[in-house]
Amino acid sequence: MNQFVTYETAWCxxxxxxxxxxxxxxxxxxxxxxxxxxxMVAGIGQAAKTPxxxxxxxxxxxxxxxxxxxxxxxxxxxxxTVIVNSGDGDSYGEGxxxxxxxxxxxVNITHFVHNNQIYGLTKGQASPTSKEGHVTQVQTDGxxxxxxxxxxxxxxxxxxxxxxxxxxxxxxxxxxxxxxxNYPGYAFVDILQPCVSFNKINTYGYYKNAVNPVGxxxxxxxxxxxxxxxxxxxxKIPTGIIYREExxxxxxxxxxxxxxxxxxxxxxxxxxxxxxxxxxx
Amino acid sequence: xxxxxxxxxxxxxxxxxxxxxxxLLKRSGYYIYTTRDFMSRVRGGHNFSLLRFGTEEITSHSxxxxxxxxxxxxxxxxxxxxxxxxxxxxxxxxxxxxxEDSRIIKLDMNQMARNIGNAKVSGSIAVGAILKLFGEPLTxxxxxxxxxxxxxxxxxxxxxxQAGFESVEKRFDHLEGGFNDYMxxxxxxxxxxxxxxxxxxxxxxxxxxxxTTVLEYLASVGNQAGVVVEQAEDEIAAINMAIGxxxxxxxxxxxxxxxxxxxxxxxxxxxxxxxxPLVAIDVQRPGPATGLPTRTEQSDLKFVISASQGEFPRMVxxxxxxxxxxxxxxxxxxxxxxxxxxxxxxSDQYLGDTTACVKPYDVSDIKLIQPAKEVEGEYLxxxxxxxxISPRLIxxxxxxxxxxxxxxxxxxxxxxxxxxxxxxMMQKRMKKLEGLMEELIEPEFIGDESGKTLxxxxxxxxxxxxxxxxxxxxxxGGGYGALIFGDIYPLPQExxxxxxxxxxxxxxxQNATGQLASLIREQTGITCxxxxxxxxxxxxxxxxxxxxxxxxxxx
Ligand SMILES: Cc1ncc(C[n+]2csc(CCOP(=O)(O)OP(=O)(O)O)c2C)c(N)n1
Ligand code: SF4
Ligand SMILES: [Mg+2]
Numbered sequence: 001m002n003q004f005v006t007y008e009t010a011w012c013x014x015x016x017x018x019x020x021x022x023x024x025x026x027x028x029x030x031x032x033x034x035x036x037x038x039x040m041v042a043g044i045g046q047a048a049k050t051p052x053x054x055x056x057x058x059x060x061x062x063x064x065x066x067x068x069x070x071x072x073x074x075x076x077x078x079x080x081t082v083i084v085n086s087g088d089g090d091s092y093g094e095g096x097x098x099x100x101x102x103x104x105x106x107v108n109i110t111h112f113v114h115n116n117q118i119y120g121l122t123k124g125q126a127s128p129t130s131k132e133g134h135v136t137q138v139q140t141d142g143x144x145x146x147x148x149x150x151x152x153x154x155x156x157x158x159x160x161x162x163x164x165x166x167x168x169x170x171x172x173x174x175x176x177x178x179x180x181x182n183y184p185g186y187a188f189v190d191i192l193q194p195c196v197s198f199n200k201i202n203t204y205g206y207y208k209n210a211v212n213p214v215g216x217x218x219x220x221x222x223x224x225x226x227x228x229x230x231x232x233x234x235x236k237i238p239t240g241i242i243y244r245e246e247x248x249x250x251x252x253x254x255x256x257x258x259x260x261x262x263x264x265x266x267x268x269x270x271x272x273x274x275x276x277x278x279x280x281x
Numbered sequence: 282x283x284x285x286x287x288x289x290x291x292x293x294x295x296x297x298x299x300x301x302x303x304x305l306l307k308r309s310g311y312y313i314y315t316t317r318d319f320m321s322r323v324r325g326g327h328n329f330s331l332l333r334f335g336t337e338e339i340t341s342h343s344x345x346x347x348x349x350x351x352x353x354x355x356x357x358x359x360x361x362x363x364x365x366x367x368x369x370x371x372x373x374x375x376x377x378x379x380x381e382d383s384r385i386i387k388l389d390m391n392q393m394a395r396n397i398g399n400a401k402v403s404g405s406i407a408v409g410a411i412l413k414l415f416g417e418p419l420t421x422x423x424x425x426x427x428x429x430x431x432x433x434x435x436x437x438x439x440x441x442x443q444a445g446f447e448s449v450e451k452r453f454d455h456l457e458g459g460f461n462d463y464m465x466x467x468x469x470x471x472x473x474x475x476x477x478x479x480x481x482x483x484x485x486x487x488x489x490x491x492x493t494t495v496l497e498y499l500a501s502v503g504n505q506a507g508v509v510v511e512q513a514e515d516e517i518a519a520i521n522m523a524i525g526x527x528x529x530x531x532x533x534x535x536x537x538x539x540x541x542x543x544x545x546x547x548x549x550x551x552x553x554x555x556x557x558p559l560v561a562i563d564v565q566r567p568g569p570a571t572g573l574p575t576r577t578e579q580s581d582l583k584f585v586i587s588a589s590q591g592e593f594p595r596m597v598x599x600x601x602x603x604x605x606x607x608x609x610x611x612x613x614x615x616x617x618x619x620x621x622x623x624x625x626x627x628s629d630q631y632l633g634d635t636t637a638c639v640k641p642y643d644v645s646d647i648k649l650i651q652p653a654k655e656v657e658g659e660y661l662x663x664x665x666x667x668x669x670i671s672p673r674l675i676x677x678x679x680x681x682x683x684x685x686x687x688x689x690x691x692x693x694x695x696x697x698x699x700x701x702x703x704x705x706m707m708q709k710r711m712k713k714l715e716g717l718m719e720e721l722i723e724p725e726f727i728g729d730e731s732g733k734t735l736x737x738x739x740x741x742x743x744x745x746x747x748x749x750x751x752x753x754x755x756x757x758g759g760g761y762g763a764l765i766f767g768d769i770y771p772l773p774q775e776x777x778x779x780x781x782x783x784x785x786x787x788x789x790x791q792n793a794t795g796q797l798a799s800l801i802r803e804q805t806g807i808t809c810x811x812x813x814x815x816x817x818x819x820x821x822x823x824x825x826x827x828x829x830x831x832x833x834x835x836x
Contacts, residue, residue, distance in 0.1 A: 010696075035682060036677060036679065036681070039529070039677070044687070044688075052686075052695060052696055057676035057677065057684070058682070058684045058686075059685045060686045061524070061525075061548075061555070061685070061687055062521065062548060062551055062687055065517060065548065068513065068518040068519075068525060069521045069522065069524060069525030069528070071525070072483065072485065072511075072523065072526040072529070073525040073529035074529075075483065075509050075511070076482065076483060076509075076525075076526040076530055076531035077531075077676075077677050077678075080676060080677045097514055097517075097518070098514065098518055100514075101514035101518070256503070256509055257509065263509055264482065264529065264530040264675065264678070266507050267507075268506055268507035272507075273506075273644055276477060276505075277464065277474065277641055277644070280464035280466045280474075281462060281465075281641060
């Protein structure tokens with residue numbers, strides 16, 4: 001039963017965003033989600049158009065600001081399955097501060113970063129994950145900044161679910177997406193995504209050779225091992241669920257939300273206001 | 282009416298002493314009005330509070346003092362010249378000060394405190410002395426102290442008050458007031474309380490003086506009142522969180538001061554184009570940049586009415602007093618929901634930190650506006666309608682899919698670049714202003730309608746201007762009126778047009794450029810003839826306005 005519909009996109013033919021969109025559709029369907037229960041949140045960018053192309057609730061806010069809106073929507077209504085799809089520029093550049101602090105906040109949402117190592121929508125400038133030496137119309141002498149390692153950063157900042165996937169391996173991607181959506185807490189997946197128009201370095205061919213799924217024997221609960229794997233970013237790029245730890249999520253620690261009644265369904269007794277007024281007399 | 286100043290360094294307990302005195306004096310029937318003049322430091326420096334109390338409503342601070350409680354020598358140095366001839370200075374005999382003055386009463390409060398058995402109760406000794414000096418009984422001491430103090434220190438503090446009481450002679454007579462049933466609340470707490478009354482479910486902010494009191498108050502009552510309060514990682518997160526929560530159906534608000542508001546500006550436009558209700562309060566302080574963090578100014582008016590790129594409908598309400606702080610916050614939440622727009626509340630340090638008596642807030646007929654539950658037929662989030670207001674459903678609550686988009690979008694909420702749709706959507710959004718204009722509240726007129734001088738003000742100068750008009754009309758036998766704006770953008774114009782002709786119009790503002798005057802000129806062509814502008818971070822007092830007007834020399 002195909003519950004989710006995808007719409008016509010404005011992406012370039014061959015863009016790595018297509019397999020991500022299709023995988024997400026399949027993952028949601030296989031998880032038995034209903035479109036009206038799902039809220040797709042994004043910032044601005046090519047990746048951030050994803051919510052526009054799938055039949056679910058959608059919130060396309062500001063560049064870099066998807067996470068604050070997403071976690072707050074979840075605080076308002078825990079019944080929503082909240083999923084962020086945004087770019088590497090959006091998530092690690094403009095929204096870098098929100099990335100770090102929402103790892104700490106650990107609200108039960110899923111964050112898929114379409115990491116094409118470039119600013120796609122603005123036509124090909126370096127992103128926080130662009131390789132050193134990558135020449136663009138702005139980085140005319142080649143990118144001088146060391147690329148960010150988002151997996152390492154996420155583990156170090158204390159994320160409970162950290163994975164890397166590739167849009168070239170949909171089977172693995174779907175399986176990771178399902179695990180991430182089901183994870184009770186902030187689940188982070190960095191998805192390697194070719195940009196056929198502006199990134200001539202990290203191409204389908206490049207990823208095909210580089211991607212290296214972690215073996216069955218990898219224990220995602222082993223933090224030191226996970227950090228070691230996260231640091232492997234040479235010719236081989238490890239993919240899979242790299243780190244996983246059960247942590248108490250935001251809602252379960254919050255006085256008002258811990259019992260699972262969505263905030264928007266809670267009614268404050270009328271007497272409370274009278275009591276508060278009385279407290280000033 | 283009496284007026285006392287309690288001054289000292291940060292960390293010497295001015296706040297506690299004032300809080301106890303305020304409560305005791307109100308319990309005894311007085312109307313209370315306390316302003317705070319604090320430096321941006323945790324220890325040291327010179328801070329003071331002015332506690333004015335009387336048997337009628339008080340709306341301004343005053344620098345004419347009946348008494349000074351000096352916790353340090355600097356307080357005496359700086360304020361003795363403001364003391365009336367009958368006045369007194371109360372201080373510890375150990376205090377080193379250069380001034381010799383017969384009005385100074387020295388008590389060995391430190392020794393007395395040690396005798397009572399707790400070195401920290403000297404503040405309560407001063408409270409006892411003040412009660413006696415103003416002819417107050419000790420009747421309410423136990424009751425009031427119980428409501429403030431922890432039980433372990435209750436007895437020693439009551440003893441200290443008695444000891445202080447016995448150590449001085451009465452100077453002033455008790456006046457009989459009827460305000461003991463009134464509330465005593467600060468402007469910022471009144472905003473928090475109003476937000477709760479307005480159905481607030483979510484508040485996100487990043488700490489910034491002087492707005493932090495709103496955050497702290499809501500945090501202190503959030504669990505009880507059903508408000509999730511989240512300290513965001515920065516102001517950009519704070520406002521985007523509020524918008525996200527609001528989109529998902531929780532009435533939401535964010536608060537900050539000017540610097541934080543600067544960071545929030547882009548998201549203000551998001552609320553505008555995505556038509557997501559939002560209330561944002563700016564508790565103003567002097568800028569630019571860090572400015573004077575703990576002081577007051579009204580210089581963000583022109584900024585907030587035009588903040589953010591592009592054009593979208595918004596509402597700006599300036600809070601004038603402790604009633605506005607409560608009722609207008611409720612109204613702001615309702616207007617934001619009704620028109621699906623950002624509503625900005627402008628307060629400032631003066632109003633936010635001033636505690637005053639107010640008639641207990643009436644919550645008997647508060648009606649909260651809520652989003653629609655469901656719609657018939659095909660759902661279009663941004664449906665083109667007669668009044669520009671489209672049906673707002675809450676995602677997950679409805680089976681329909683709900684979209685929000687910061688790009689220009691069609692009726693469904695999908696990105697479009699069609700010129701035709703762009704025009705329709707701009708017109709639809711701007712159309713909402715027409716409804717809003719009809720609900721605007723005209724500025725409040727105070728004083729003599731037939732007078733030849735009209736003072737114009739907005740927001741927190743309401744109180745000082747009100748006092749000034751009353752003094753002026755008494756002194757001059759009439760002739761002065763004032764119009765003071767609460768709703769300020771869009772600008773209500775009816776009374777302005779009716780009352781300004783053939784009058785000398787003077788704008789009084791806590792800024793350097795006369796922002797209200799320029800807004801009025803832009804919108805109506807009416808020009809002010811003179812202005813009183815103050816931008817030193819200290820609120821103008823009613824008496825200052827009077828002397829500026831009578832002594833002339835206006836700019
Ligand atoms: C505040 C702000 N700054 C800049 C932009 C312009 N902008 C839009 S998307 C983008 C970067 C997109 O890169 P990324 O997030 O990696 O997404 P991609 O297009 O590559 O999927 C930029 C700089 C904007 N919309 N808003
Ligand atoms: S520019 Fe790159 S990321 Fe954007 S749609 Fe085209 S291929 Fe995809
Ligand atoms: Mg990118």
